[in-house]
Amino acid sequence: MRLSQLLLFISLFQFLNIQAQVVGGSDAKLAKLYNSGKYETCLFKADNLTYKEDTRRDPEPYLYMAMCFYELSKSNDPVLKEDYKTGVKQSLKYTAKFIKKDKDGEMFDDNIDFVNMMRDLQLTVVKDYFNSGVYKKAASSSKVYGKLFREKKYEILYFTGLTEVLSRNLSQGLRDMNIAKTEMETNIKAGNLKVETAFKPLLTSAILKYSEYLVADNQLKEASENIAFAKKVFPNDASVSSQYSIVVKRLKIVNDSLKTVNDSLKTKEK
Numbered sequence: 001m002r003l004s005q006l007l008l009f010i011s012l013f014q015f016l017n018i019q020a021q022v023v024g025g026s027d028a029k030l031a032k033l034y035n036s037g038k039y040e041t042c043l044f045k046a047d048n049l050t051y052k053e054d055t056r057r058d059p060e061p062y063l064y065m066a067m068c069f070y071e072l073s074k075s076n077d078p079v080l081k082e083d084y085k086t087g088v089k090q091s092l093k094y095t096a097k098f099i100k101k102d103k104d105g106e107m108f109d110d111n112i113d114f115v116n117m118m119r120d121l122q123l124t125v126v127k128d129y130f131n132s133g134v135y136k137k138a139a140s141s142s143k144v145y146g147k148l149f150r151e152k153k154y155e156i157l158y159f160t161g162l163t164e165v166l167s168r169n170l171s172q173g174l175r176d177m178n179i180a181k182t183e184m185e186t187n188i189k190a191g192n193l194k195v196e197t198a199f200k201p202l203l204t205s206a207i208l209k210y211s212e213y214l215v216a217d218n219q220l221k222e223a224s225e226n227i228a229f230a231k232k233v234f235p236n237d238a239s240v241s242s243q244y245s246i247v248v249k250r251l252k253i254v255n256d257s258l259k260t261v262n263d264s265l266k267t268k269e270k
Contacts, residue, residue, distance in 0.1 A: 027064075058101070070091040143160055164176060
């Protein structure tokens, strides 16, 4: 078997394995329904459990709902296809609820493959909106992406704020960016800032886009501060360093021009 074929087989096997029942779950009825492909029945029963006093705080039903919504979204049945056309969106919603309900993180760790698949799907959505210049949608979809992590991801909040600013939602965007920047700088000083590897290229692109936006708007001081912060986050990134040099030179030219004008005015006054 050729290496490429072997890798394809392994990838397919891993993908199919992601669809298995909830790992570490205790509800045998939901597991049986899910493994039998009775996703809609499994979904309804799991949904009922989220309303019952003794099970509504249990993360397992929420994860089954997420997995069932995802499977139903892929159905070729025309009726199911219509009924669950927003299945992926619902799957993301209940994945986030599962993560929130799973206080100790045990089920989260056991089912990380499914969570990672949801992250990859949502990150693709965020990228598509951003690359298409639909910044309002990029901001709202990145909020969903941020909910797919157990801990607060301030680099994602920074991106969210940045895209809000680009979509002209200035007050909210700047507020989110400032909150994120403060937390990220604290982590930088402590030496424990870790930007998600999959998210890094998008965040870098967004920072550069925002820097270009500030320069074009003649907000050179803000552009300088922003790209200087970016250089702290990505000290070894060539594109960030290049943009930093451009902004610093542009700001120096402006400052030198202002100094020349001021010196001339002072000379005339004498």
